[in-house]
Amino acid sequence: MGALLSTLDEAFPPKPQFSVDDIPDLSGKVVIVTGANTGIGKETAKxxxxxxxxxxxxxxxxxxxKRAIAELKKETGNAQAHFLKLDLSDLSSVKRAAEEFLSKEKELHILFNNAxxxxxxxxxxxxxxxxxxFGTNVLGHxxxxxxxxxxxxxxxxxxxxxxxxxxxTSSSASNMVSGLDFNTFKDSPARKKKLAWILYGQSKLGNVVFARELARRYGDQGIVSTSLNPGNLKSDLQRHLSWIETFFTQLVLYPTPYGALTQLYAGTSRExxxxNGEYLIPWARIxxxxxxxxxxxxxxxxxxxxxxxxxHV
Known part of the structure; x- marks a missing residue:
């Protein structure tokens, strides 16, 4: 019963107490947002x-x-974002992206693993x-x-x-699985037997497990690692859904800007x-x-x- 109430609380959250107007001045802060060309990543960047x-x-x-950067520039009154080529499904691309960033910047203050x-x-x-x-959502990040x-x-x-x-950025889908099946992380007969939704849920649990472990390993060195469910949102993340899945999910989806609130709270607020180590739920709650x-x-x-x-990448 407790798990059901928790799920309902995440699916139908109360009115947010945090807004983008509460974000402090971020002058001098260097930030990376993965997947910020669309959806909640773009709203976060904005x-x-x-x-x-x-x-x-x-x-x-x-x-x-580049199109998103132009739109953001117009929407924010001339603020200019910077493009960093990153394909999280290719570890070599991940390495090149990190090397490119490190060649330009010595400090990184906030990393949103959002894609x-x-x-x-x-x-x-x-x-x-x-x-x-799993390779994109967890290993790539x-x-x-x-x-x-x-x-x-x-x-x-x-x-x-x-x-x-x-x-x-995790998901309420992280609660769909009871653990991580290491035999399904790479292509295998065990993986082929899994439903795509179960593999998705496993990857989202992987996000939380990684965030917790990062918090344990680097918290005493000033790294604050969090994970979160951004909420059920209207975005192109649903592009692979069938029409029937799309129909039913649309019934419980919130506007995309709401999805940025929880991660902006984790990434920018004084609180x-x-x-460190916490899991947040809509909207901006522990x-x-x-x-x-x-x-x-x-x-x-x-x-x-x-x-x-x-x-050996």
Missing amino acids: ALLAHNAKVYIAARNKEKA GVMVPPVEKLTTQGYDLQ FYFTKLLLPSLLAGAKSSSDGKARVVN GADL GHANPAAEDRKLGEELWKWMEEQVA
């Missing part, structure tokens, strides 16, 4: 630019990103042969974060509160500096993550596995 942050839009499609793919055809894989959802840690640690040292923040995310051994095992995957 709010950051409006509050004077230097924003990098990390996306794989240069044309779409994601939802329920594509099960046969789709990443460039290196991982399940597309892990590697990107790992490579950017020197700039995040430098950003923490230069910040007035001694903090840099990593905000990981967000004290949220919630309860899947109990599997509390398993320290699982966090250690996932971290070790991911380290092994990127060791």
Whole structure:
């Protein structure tokens, strides 16, 4: 009964108490938002630019990103975002993107691991042969974060509160699974037997487990790592859904700008500096993550596995 009430609370949240108007001045802050050419990533970038942050839009499609940057410039009164080419489904691209950023910036103050793919055809894989959802949503973001840690640690040292923040966008779907099946992370008979929705839920739980482990490993060095459910939102994340899935999900979806609120709260608010390891729910509230995310051994095992995957990229 408690789990049901928690799910309903996330699906039908009360009126938000935090708004983009509550974001402090971000002058001097360097921020990366993955997947910021569309959806809640774009709304997040818009709010950051409006509050004077230097924003990098990390996306794989240069044309779409440039179009988004032009739109954001118009919407924010001439604020200019910067494009960073990043394909999270290709670890080599992740490495190049991090190297490009580090060649331009010494400090990174906020990293929004926002991009994601939802329920594509099960046969789709990443460039290196991982399940597309886990490889993109979890492994790609892990590697990107790992490579950017020197700039995040430098950003923490230069910040007035001694903090840099990593905000990981998960989903209520993280509650659809009871754990992580390592046998399905790469292409395998076990993976092919899984429904796309289950693989999606597993990747979103992976986001939470990674965020918790990052919090444990680097919290004492000024890294504030959070994960969150942004809410059920209207965005192109649903592009792979069938018409019947689209019909029913549209009944419980909120406007896209609402989705940016929780991650903006985690990434920019004064209160967000004290949220290391927390899981947030709509809109800008502390919630309860899947109990599997509390398993320290699982966090250690996932971290070790991911380290092994990127060791020779």
